[in-house]
Amino acid sequence: METPETKAPKDGVAPTFHVGGRRDKGKARRPSQAARHPAVTIGSGIFTFLLFALLGGGLAVWYGEHAYNGPGPLEAEKTVLIPRGAGVRDMAEILEREGIIDNWLVFIVGQKVTRPEASMKAGEYLFKPGQSMASVADAIASGKVVVHQVTIPEGLSSQQVVQRLMANDLLTGTPVVPLEGTLLPETYRIHRGMSRDEVLRQMADAQQKLVKALWEKRAPGLPLKNPQEMIILASIVEKETGDADERPKVAAVFINRLNKKMRLQSDPTIIYGLVGGKGSLGRPITRSDIVTPTAYNTYAVDGLPPGAIANPGREALAAVADPAHTKDLYFVADGTGGHAFAETLNDHNRNVARWRAIEAAQPGSAPQSGSAAAPQSGASQPAN
Known part of the structure; x- marks a missing residue:
């Protein structure tokens, strides 16, 4: 008895055999989706790249934020002078060189991101142990410079006041000697790099205010x-x-x-x-x-x-x-x-x-000033 598989072919077409009961209709095998669409493979690669880039960027952001806000490397208090005309890059390099921060690039990026409008100010700054980059940037942006004092004693001439200021190496500039009696002797707050003219203006302003108040209440x-x-x-x-x-x-x-x-x-x-x-x-x-x-x-x-x-x-x-x-x-x-x-x-x-x-x-001692009338003539005490 003939089975379908052994039945003689019609029209001279050879019979087709299949394995496992699966019949091949005589058509070519269909291509895979990847083969039919190469863009899918490329897109998948791009997606993978972006995914890794995103993850890497996230890690970079995390690291930068941690480094910017975390404790700094400084182990003891230290003063650092930021010179006039220094840009943010210059400041960052000075801070890293002085051991205040440990990454100048993170400092710059952090400062630009968190304080884009802030103006970083020159001056002398005192930094604390472990001070973060964020705190360092805050201090420089706010101009919290180290404050010193200069004391001008009473009774100096204006020429002597200027000489005393010229001897102070924290101050800058060569001022004109003010008119005699226009300055108030006091202790004044100064900072490194401050001009001597500015100190003299403070002294003159203080004197004018005091004189005005005393004159209004005079006896x-x-x-x-x-x-x-x-x-x-x-x-x-x-x-x-x-x-x-x-x-x-x-x-x-x-x-x-x-x-x-x-x-x-x-x-x-x-x-x-x-x-x-x-x-x-x-x-x-x-x-x-x-x-x-x-x-x-x-x-x-x-x-x-x-x-x-x-x-x-x-x-x-x-x-x-x-x-x-x-x-x-x-x-x-x-x-x-x-x-x-x-x-x-x-x-x-x-x-x-x-x-x-x-x-x-007391031979050899110089006579003290003891004015306002002297014996016989009514002048000051007679000189020797």
């Missing part, structure tokens, strides 16, 4: 026409005594003499008339110095000199604005660093005699 009846005259007299008081408790009494002597049309006869005005703002005369005042007329010598001119002889401090200015209520017209050194005051010339002569005895017991 009634003062023989002073304007705030400038108050400054001039305060500069004389400043140079006459360094004792804060004495200043109102010294101011009262000069106020009383002005009211009586007496010459002030102040030794420091002799010195200023001879050497100007250079400072000390370098020797005791002589009789010839006393009689040598200058515009500032109050033994030779009536009333106040034409300008201040120093930069008076707060206490001297306040003393002139509100002097002690006394009738004293004279004072002379008492040998203890202070002065003996007197209302009459006779009392003053006795005080001078005591002072001369003290001087005689």
